[in-house]
Amino acid sequence: xxxxxxxxQGPAHLQPRVFRDGRGFFMETFREGVLADLGIxxxxxxxxxxxxxxxxxxGMHFAVGAGSAKLVRCARGAIYDVVVDLRxxxxxxxxxxxxxxxxxxxxxxxxxxxxAHGFCxxxxxxxxxxxxxxxxxxGVEREIAFDDPDIAIAWPANVTPQVSERxxxxxxxxxxxxxxxx
Numbered sequence: 001x002x003x004x005x006x007x008x009q010g011p012a013h014l015q016p017r018v019f020r021d022g023r024g025f026f027m028e029t030f031r032e033g034v035l036a037d038l039g040i041x042x043x044x045x046x047x048x049x050x051x052x053x054x055x056x057x058x059g060m061h062f063a064v065g066a067g068s069a070k071l072v073r074c075a076r077g078a079i080y081d082v083v084v085d086l087r088x089x090x091x092x093x094x095x096x097x098x099x100x101x102x103x104x105x106x107x108x109x110x111x112x113x114x115x116a117h118g119f120c121x122x123x124x125x126x127x128x129x130x131x132x133x134x135x136x137x138x139g140v141e142r143e144i145a146f147d148d149p150d151i152a153i154a155w156p157a158n159v160t161p162q163v164s165e166r167x168x169x170x171x172x173x174x175x176x177x178x179x180x181x182x
Contacts, residue, residue: 001034004107008097009090011083012040012110027106029073030131040110042069042133050128051076052121057161059118060084060144060153060170067113067182068134077126078102079119080156084144084173087114087182094173096153101128114182116144118167120155143170150174 004013018027028034035041052058059082062068072081081099085092099109102123111117119128146153146167155161 001028001031001038003038006097008083008085008092008095010085010087010112010115011097012038013099014038014108014110016106016108018106025106029108030071035071035110040071044071044131044133046132046135048130048132048136052126052128053162054121054124055159055162057118057120057146057155057163057167059167060116060146061118062086062116062142062144063134063137063140064142064179064181065140066134068132069113070111070117070130070132071108072101072111072117072119072128072130073106073108074101074103075127075129076103077121077123078104079121079123079126079128081109081119082117082153082155083109083111084116084151084153085114086116086173086180088177088180090114094151096151098153118146120159120161122156122159142176143167144173144176145170148172
């Protein structure tokens with residue numbers, strides 16, 4: 001597995017070795033020791049799988065308290081995956097970075113604790129599979145507005161976003177920043 005460059009310090013964009021032939025492909029999607037060698041050393045406790053149609057925008061989500069890291073890949077289709085730095089002491093606090101995850105490159109995105117995460121589906125359908133370092137707990141789940149003008153995420157212009165009520169009513173980062181302990 002190769003670690004690709006990122007602008008923000010913390011997230012890791014990973015390119016696994018993919019073995020392709022006329023029958024299809026084979027790849028390892030997870031190997032604890034390889035990730036540890038790349039500086040990603042978590043105990044992964046939960047796997048999740050979401051299926052979404054074109055334009056579905058999920059995010060920007062994070063967990064407070066101990067937080068939860070994620071290891072995300074798009075097994076079917078394509079997504080525009082975004083992280084926002086929520087670490088108040090970070091020089092890149094409030095900045096975002098985007099990655100294309102799809103079923104062609106099969107790249108993986110590591111999202112450390114202290115980052116909000118969201119994605120927009122750019123294909124007709126997308127299956128997103130991700131590991132979490134802590135169990136989902138609605139009591140610690142939080143969100144910030146996907147369209148916060150202070151963050152100014154440049155979502156894909158060629159899709160009409162379909163957003164949940166939860167995400168539509170999410171607060172701006174400036175309204176929750178004082179409560180963040182990352």
